[in-house]
Amino acid sequence: MYRRMLVPLDGSKLAEVVFVYAKELAGRLDLDVILLSVYSPNEKGSTMHRAYIDLAAETIQREAINIQENSGGRHGSRTLTATGELAEGYPAEEILRYADENDIDLILMASHGHSGIRRWAMGSVAEKVLQSSKAPVLLIRSCVPEDIVYDRWSRTTLLVPLDGSHMSESVLPHIEALAKQHGRQQVDITLLHVAEDPSMVSQLDRFLIHKDYTDNADEHYPYTDEEYLARVARQLKDKQLSVSSVVLEGRPADEIVDYANQNHFNLIVMATHGRSGLSRWAYGSVANKVLLGVCTPLFLIRPQ
Numbered sequence: 001m002y003r004r005m006l007v008p009l010d011g012s013k014l015a016e017v018v019f020v021y022a023k024e025l026a027g028r029l030d031l032d033v034i035l036l037s038v039y040s041p042n043e044k045g046s047t048m049h050r051a052y053i054d055l056a057a058e059t060i061q062r063e064a065i066n067i068q069e070n071s072g073g074r075h076g077s078r079t080l081t082a083t084g085e086l087a088e089g090y091p092a093e094e095i096l097r098y099a100d101e102n103d104i105d106l107i108l109m110a111s112h113g114h115s116g117i118r119r120w121a122m123g124s125v126a127e128k129v130l131q132s133s134k135a136p137v138l139l140i141r142s143c144v145p146e147d148i149v150y151d152r153w154s155r156t157t158l159l160v161p162l163d164g165s166h167m168s169e170s171v172l173p174h175i176e177a178l179a180k181q182h183g184r185q186q187v188d189i190t191l192l193h194v195a196e197d198p199s200m201v202s203q204l205d206r207f208l209i210h211k212d213y214t215d216n217a218d219e220h221y222p223y224t225d226e227e228y229l230a231r232v233a234r235q236l237k238d239k240q241l242s243v244s245s246v247v248l249e250g251r252p253a254d255e256i257v258d259y260a261n262q263n264h265f266n267l268i269v270m271a272t273h274g275r276s277g278l279s280r281w282a283y284g285s286v287a288n289k290v291l292l293g294v295c296t297p298l299f300l301i302r303p304q
Contacts, residue, residue: 026068
């Protein structure tokens, strides 16, 4: 599913929090890595940018190949590469342009950065990339706790919020792909559905939910939160994955943030848009609020 990973860097130490994720993902999934540094038209520091990005690429390739060679024989069928690229322009625009023009399957980036060779407003750049990227985006917060940083994982724990829509379930193939990193037996998945308080659901939402049930009647769409999660869990269990389910009630973003912060997860995997289903979450808004409310890395997929 993933072949080429783009890693935008602004030259700051905070942005380099992605390095450990880049080498681990590349080594465990046989990914080629492209490190991208974007500088503004009025900058004259292209030589310094080139030296920085080439050194980072050399380091990541060396460490990723070492991981690839020691990953228990699950991978290593091809020699991965890491290269550095420079682009002139506005960071978000150039990141998206490069991803579209170069068949990028995954974008890995920090959500915040400060100073360095190029001082991006990393939060706003990440938000713009997330809004428009066709490829999944893995966002790493600078505040990520040390004990859940990628290379410290003993088991992989994934939190997967679902709103009941087919769009939110577009994350399932990605979960299966991510599970291959440490072996399926080393992955624990928690499916989370938040049932909104009926008093907070508008008449329009109720109509759309009812219409969704009617439109999907031939699919025997489940009518309770528990039945819905059980159906999704069965799909993952059929892939020999360990799955548990949780149903909460309240405001989706608030409940996801509280649950993630009260429990230890290495990664939150969710869609950035959803429309209809058991609960019609405003998924773009929920994803943004979750990003601001947790330090856990987020793997975000924009349904096509």
